[in-house]
Amino acid sequence: MKTFLMLGGAALVLAATPAMAQDDTERAGDIQFKVLATGVLPDGKITAVNVDLVGLPANTQTKASDNYVPTIAVEYFLTHNVSxxxxxxxxxxxxDATAGLPVGAELVSDAxxxxxxxxxxxxxxLGAVKPYVGGGVAYFMWLSDKPGAATIPLGVTDTDLSDEFGFALQAGFDVPLGDKGFGLSFDAKRYFIDTTARWFAGNTLAIETEHKLDPWVISAGVAYRF
Incomplete structure (x- = not known):
C-alpha cells in the first residue's frame, strides 16, 4: 500500500509539470492490445466467523493458493496520456488451512x-520508458468451486464463495519497440476485495466465514498499439 501511495504522490508531481513532446505515433483514440503472463498472489485471511456448527479452533486461518495464468488486456486512449x-x-x-486446523488441509478445491x-x-x-499509475473497480465472480478434500469426510457436500465488488490500484510501465506500435508491458495491481465462504452439509449451512482476499496481480508481456 505504501508503494502505491508513493507512486500516487509522484504522479501528482509529474502531472503538474509540462509534458514532454508527444510522439506523433501515439494519439487519442488509439487502442493497445496486450498478451500477458500473470501471477495472481492472494494475500488474504479470515476476518469473521458468522456460522460455526462444527467448533472451529479459535485461531483458525486459511490462505488461497497462488496461480499463474495467461491474460489479455485491452486499453483505449481517451487522450495521449489518459486511458x-x-x-x-x-x-x-x-x-488451505494455515493455522488452527492441520496446516495444508484443503478446505476449498478448484475455485x-x-x-x-x-x-x-x-x-x-518520460522518453523510451512510459510509466503509468491508475485505479478502478473490480467485480470478482466465482464461476465454480468444490469442497476441499479435508472437508468431505466431515460431511460437507457443497461450498460457495460470494461474488463481490471491490477496487484496485495499478502501476506499471510500457516500453515501445520501434515506431510500429509494438512494445513490452509490465504491470502490478493490488486489489482490495472480500468474499463470504460457506460450507454446507446437505441443506444445512455448517460454516460461514468472511475472508479478505486482497491479491497482488503481477503481469508482464507484449503489447501492440494501433
Whole structure:
C-alpha cells in the first residue's frame, strides 16, 4: 500500500509539470492490445466467523493458493496520456488451512475466478520508458468451486464463495519497440476485495466465514498499439 501511495504522490508531481513532446505515433483514440503472463498472489485471511456448527479452533486461518495464468488486456486512449483498460482471464485457486486446523488441509478445491476489472490510467511522457499509475473497480465472480478434500469426510457436500465488488490500484510501465506500435508491458495491481465462504452439509449451512482476499496481480508481456 505504501508503494502505491508513493507512486500516487509522484504522479501528482509529474502531472503538474509540462509534458514532454508527444510522439506523433501515439494519439487519442488509439487502442493497445496486450498478451500477458500473470501471477495472481492472494494475500488474504479470515476476518469473521458468522456460522460455526462444527467448533472451529479459535485461531483458525486459511490462505488461497497462488496461480499463474495467461491474460489479455485491452486499453483505449481517451487522450495521449489518459486511458481506460480492462483485462480478460480466469484464475483457479485452492483454499488451505494455515493455522488452527492441520496446516495444508484443503478446505476449498478448484475455485475458478473471473476478476472483471476496469481501470483508468495516467501515462507519463518520460522518453523510451512510459510509466503509468491508475485505479478502478473490480467485480470478482466465482464461476465454480468444490469442497476441499479435508472437508468431505466431515460431511460437507457443497461450498460457495460470494461474488463481490471491490477496487484496485495499478502501476506499471510500457516500453515501445520501434515506431510500429509494438512494445513490452509490465504491470502490478493490488486489489482490495472480500468474499463470504460457506460450507454446507446437505441443506444445512455448517460454516460461514468472511475472508479478505486482497491479491497482488503481477503481469508482464507484449503489447501492440494501433
Amino acid at each position: 481506460i483498460e480492462t483485462i480478460a482471464g480466469t484464475t483457479q485457486h485452492d483454499v 475458478l475466478l473471473l476478476p472483471a476489472t476496469v481501470t483508468a490510467k495516467y501515462h507519463f511522457d
